[in-house]
Amino acid sequence: MNFILDTNVLISAALFKGSLADKSFDKVRELGTLITSDPVYLELKEVINVSRCRDPKDDMFLELALSGEAKAIISSDPDLLALNPFENILIIPPQEFLEQF
Incomplete structure (x- = not known):
C-alpha cells in the first residue's frame, strides 16, 4: 500500500519522538510505502528553512x-x-x- 504524509506530519514526526505524527510515520513504513514527489520535497525543504515566527x-x-x-x-x-x-x-x-x- 502507498501512503502520503503531509509536510506538517513529516516535520512533526522528525521533531517529536512518540508523537502521533511519529507513530503515523512508523505505521506507514510498517504497512507499505511512503510516496513523495519533487514538489513535496521542495515544500519540505522550504518549510525547514523558514522560521515559524517573525522573530x-x-x-x-x-x-x-x-x-x-x-x-x-x-x-x-x-x-x-x-x-x-x-x-x-x-x-x-x-x-x-x-x-x-
Missing part, C-alpha cells in the same frame, strides 16, 4: 508549546501575538489570560 528567537516558545501540549502561551510580544492561535494553542497577552482563565 526566530521566539520559535523556542512555539516548539515548547507543541511538545508540552500547552493550552496557551502568555506573551506581550507582538511577533508571537500575531500568530494567535498557533496550532490550536492560544497566544494571548497577560490581561486576556487573566480574563479568560
